[in-house]
Amino acid sequence: MIVLDNVRKWYGTTPVLNGCSARIAAGETTVICGPSGSGKSTLLRCINALESIQQGSISVDGVEVTAPKTDLCALRARVGMVFQSFELFPHLSVIENLALAQIKVLRRARTAARDRALALLDRVGLAAHAEKYPLQLSGGQQQRVAIARALAMDPRYMLFDEPTSALDPEMVGEVLAVMRQLAMDGMTMVIVTHEMEFARQVAHRMIFMDQGQITADCGKQAFFDPAQQSERIRAFLGGMAQRRITP
Amino acid sequence: MNYDWSWRFLFGPSLTGEGSYVVMLMHGFGWTILISLTAWLIALAFGIALGVARTLPRGVLRRFATLYVHLFRNTPLLVQLFLWYFVLPEWLPKAWGDTLKSMNLVLNQVLTVLLCLSLYTAAKVAEHVRAGIASLPAGQYRAAQALGFGVIASYRHVVLPQAFRIALPPLTSELMNVFKNSAVAMTIGLMELTGTSRQVSEFSGHPFEAFAFATLGYMLIALVAARVMRVIEARSRISGATQT
């Protein structure tokens, strides 16, 4: 379980996280949405300590992320992360991208790491591209490799930071399909995304953020039910729908 | 280490009879500044012309500038200095060579160093100017032409003002290089700051104080040069352009 308790963060004097609290249970798929600049990505990065917080606490499976004694490398190996801009290592082949951290962090044998990598590439439909370099692949393929790279660490949790925002529209589907499969397999996922249709299909929980605060945290039925929505969420979803129609 | 560290010797009379050691060092400092700044101004003017020539469409000017920059960037400064100082008088017509050899020694050294340092630095300046021009979007030159500017006017009013701003940071470090490079003058006997400190170290038996004096001198120069260039950069910044 991931527990956020009254998390606060400032950039200089500008508040970015304004007392966020939430619990994310194992097996759940949680979608975080909200207008840009609301602090969604920052909150996500705080979960695996890529960003520090100034107040409050975050724990993953009971381990305090912010405690000075916490072994961050071990924690991060347990929490996989997928970035908006993929961040594959361009100087390494696809299979080396998947194997590097397995060998160096988990201390797996080279052959075991390669076997695991190949199995995962097969799962995301890219086994044929194992020896290619990231920049030879399309954006959608790169993001699927990035997902496989995170999965190679056998994480308990997966964090997705706007995984489809940098993709051409025709490639969004293939990435979402991989994520949908993951959700069905019972992976615990926290996803920051603007893909509301996808959220409607796979999310168990919806978290809505606005100006650094969590203003809604509920099941997806309640979230998408016009009768129960706040004015703010209705306006946001309306804007999202608008964006979908206009080319 | 048993070293008798003392600054006081600086003010004692020098063995050369030119007053105190500190006066000698200050003379050296003066020479460094004089030859460096003069060489810089010549190099700037000549280097800009060369840099522009390298961006012109194919032709004699462009070929000359390319060859020049290649030759002067790919030989050691010290070798160039020796060529100017020892080889040139032999190559010139005999009468000219003899005039050079019978010239006042210091004047001969200063002129040689100025020639050498300006021509060497001009090649460096040309590269920075050329790179600055090359990094501009080609549309800028075309837009100037579309407005009816000729080649010269396009460069003068549109291309160069922007290219300079891009080339300012590398030109700043080039300016500092001139001061440092001027130290080679000591190898043909011109007593600028480094040469003087070497001389003082030998005469006085206080090498570390002498070198420390010279080091502080160069650091002061670097500090002032950086400050001046920063002011120029700030003054010339284009409003609304992102800082890089």
Next chain:
Amino acid sequence: MSYAFDWSSIPRAWPFLADGMAVTAVLLAVGMTLGIAFGTVLAVVRIYAPRPIALLAAGYVNFFRSVPLILTIFWVFFLVPPLLRTVTANPYLSASPIWSALAAFVLAEAAYYCEIVRAGIGSVGPGQMRATQALGLSRIQALRYVIVPQALRNMAPSLANQTVSLLKDTPLVYVVSLTDFLGAAAAIGNRDGRIVELYVFAAVVYLALCSLGTWLADLLQARSRRRMAAQ
């Protein structure tokens, strides 16, 4: 041109010139390898170390970048022998000028290489560091396997250019009477009264070597530009 050339000194002096070239080669090789190694350490310290230590490294770099190499050579030349005598407690020990010259080149060139490596590391986007962290790699592992390999490719042209500059600086050992290639040529020229031929010959040799280096740098530059275009 009234000058009558006589090139016959050069083949006769070949072994002596080759010895000089060996000194130049040692200065270049040691200055480059140790300079890059030390420069990389300085760059990593400047970027990742706690502020006071980073500032110390920055001070080092700025110091050596504002002082002429000749002056650095003098400093080391006069500082090293008494230092060695103190350390070894042997009052008769003396160090050959080659050691002083090598030390001066490594100390000064490291400052220049440091700035190149720093720019190279800066050219690798911050997202890459974040990605290594998200995978649980330690900072040292991230640098070693992800950041530095990419930075090295980006800065290869600048490293080649800096090494050409280093080669152009090697004749400065003239000031401590160390006989490198230029020194050897000058000595032969003075002995045989053939200064003109020997200096011209030296200039042509340096021009050939530096042109080779510049050509290599341009090649690397073109390759990295092609790689950028592929992205």
